[in-house]
Amino acid sequence: MHLKPKFTEPRFVVVMAFATSLFMFWGIAITMADVLNKHFQLVLGLSKSQSTFVQFAVFGAYAVMGIPAGLFMKRFGYKNGVLLGLALFSGGAFLFVPAALTSSFAFFGLALFIVGCGCSTLETVAHPFVASLGDQRSSDQRVNFAQSFNAVGAMLGPYIGGQFLFRNQVEGSTDLTSVKLLYVAIGTVIALVAVSFSFVKVPATVDPHVAVNEEAVNVDVAPGKKLANHRHFVWAVAAQFFNVAAQAGTWGFFINYVHEKMGFSDATASNYMILFMGMMLAGRFAGTFLMRLIAPNKLLAAFAIGNILMCLIVAQDLGWPSFVALLMINFFFSIMFPTIFSLGIKNLGQRTQQASSFISMGVVGGAFFPFIMGQIANHDIAAAYYLPIVCYVVIFLFGYRFYKVRH
Template sequence: MVSGAPTPGQTGAQHPRKTYTAALSVLASLFFMWGFITVLNDILIPHLKVVFDLNYTQALLVQFVWFIAYFVMSIPSAKLLERTGYKWSIVIGLGIMAVGALGFLPASQFVSYGFFLGALFVLASGITLLQVAANPYVAVLGPPETSSARLNLVQAMNSAGTMVAPIFGSLLILGRSSSGAIEGGDAVAVKLTEAQKLADAQSVQAPYIGIVIVLLILAVIFALIKLPDLGSDTRRVAREERKQHSLWKHRNLVFGIPAIFIYLIAEIGVGSLLISFITRPDIGALTPEKAGTYLTLLWGGMMVGRFIGSALMRYIRAETMLAGAATGAFVLLMFVVFGTGHISMWALVLVGLFHSIMFPTIFTLGIRGLGPLTEEGSGLLIMAIAGGALATGQGWLADHFGLQWSFLLPAVCEIYVLFYALWGSKPTNAIAESEPLEPAATA
């Protein structure tokens, strides 16, 4: 439980640490849960590809509808956040996610790919609301000079969720599917009977019912606890101050929006196609179920990288760390495209280590110096997560030019991230940051 307003004589500068730590600990559960659910899509893609006999482009519609929700729902989410505040936006977001996860029941009963896509859109809409509320909240919940380190630290819990999800999905979804035990990538050529399609479609029911239960429990917990509200006292002043400033005069935001958009193409493309890539006979020759464990290593690398990055950013500039990560990811993707066998397989797995710090670092660099424009800038950066929808383009490349060559797309994305780190992230017209306010507890 977080304490309320300070007693007379206290200031936010004197006693914020304990309060912020408690709030961050509670919020970590959100980052874990949405990371867990998002990465389950990487399990669903090869699973539904076989169930519905899809090509790569069609299978990656899973990611298209998921990330297009960020584009469609970010502005409505920001307006809801302004009306209800951080806490109730989180509760509503968890409820929307539960409805989306529940939609997997009719989708699997009717064996309808369209129903699955619809349920995924609703689920992603709830996560969009959580992203709009939680990312800027964590960024401002403490001193501005440590915002990148703080967001990387909490995003590490997001990565913990992404690391656990492939194990969960491999055992409960791929492990129970008709093609899950076929060696050497031959699963992609399997034709299922109608009975097998029904059984495989219904294999997602138990995992997603469990997710519904967890989401509802979290919603109740967040409805009952108190969280510090850093926005209620500042929004009135911020509305007047916004009239004096323009978002588009801030270079770090203007180039940060496409940086998030382009980075998500790379992150989602790599994760979505990893299982398909390493089950190939000339790469890893693994079953889909066994390949799922390597997906765990990919996302586990992101978790480890975020802990390391959070620590190093106390001594190394965030821009420098971002430039190094982009360079490392590009080099590894060259090994993926031009290498063979286990060299390509492990290069792809290790990309996660270098992707780890990219999103939270680009995000915090993008809102640096925005002052009263921070909420609007954050909303635009969250909207840019819709770039993940264009990972479908990598599916098209795989269908037309080969799966291995398709990884040139994320490699090109790393070049833009490097540009952003070296030049695009440098602030222009920065607004002086104020000291963090002492939070007032909200019921």
């Protein structure tokens, strides 16, 4: 008789709490970039396609930092990897001060790139870190649970950004003081978290004296294979690339869609973005529960089909039905990132950290896709939502067939 695997163990509770908070912090950073996208259109006079450089700077950092972060983590451990990520995050946030003083969009791009490097490092470290804090058979549940707090951060990002950037926005104003104050506050909070985490003791995640069960422990089931020959890993990288591409495009133009198609002000649209991220939070908790009943890969495939249908409805520009479908995209998107990640690193043993680097690099899809959507959005924001359908087809194929670990 097989005992049901525990969610985690008592000795990991404190570390799990800290690791889970990391998911919230980069959630704030990513969705605040979406608010910045619209703010820079207003303050710096940028077009939709030009302002997507915000997403390019943040997500492009993942292509640069993914492998170095994985190598650093493998050499110095999970804890030091977290501290490096927090240091980069905080440092990039403080660079918003000189960027605002010079009113330079290029300088803002550099600051956002360094923030992105911090987020990339945290994502590369946090996913395998959380997955390792207990039985591998329950790793999908742990990662989805932690990602639920990423959704909390994703809700806080547009709320905080909207309060700072749109609440007192004067039409035609080029003042960047609010941006400067916002990121000084963020940098300070992240620095304090880094100092606190430096005092936390991280228990050993694998006990070498316990008998190995390859289903419970992340054991390399095919040590003779090169990492690139593990099909489930390669497909996870591709699925993550298209997943974040769809996410960045959908999130980056949400405020534009609500403003142009629904007729709401930018401030009201940023408030609706909180509801939009709330749908992701609901999806994460629902997904964590459903994974007790439905295999993670099957749930992933089903949610991909859901988003194909939602994108089709959004693109029709049907008013409120399309707007509701736009909100539902985030519900179905909810489990995709963590589930792709956890499925992609299964049974890779000592190569888990390296695999995590490459899957994190897949996030670079978010750097390029908004540019393509932006070109179409300049003419019709609704029609731009046809493009993510391609991404969800790839995710469906991974969840339906190509997730399997082969010996």
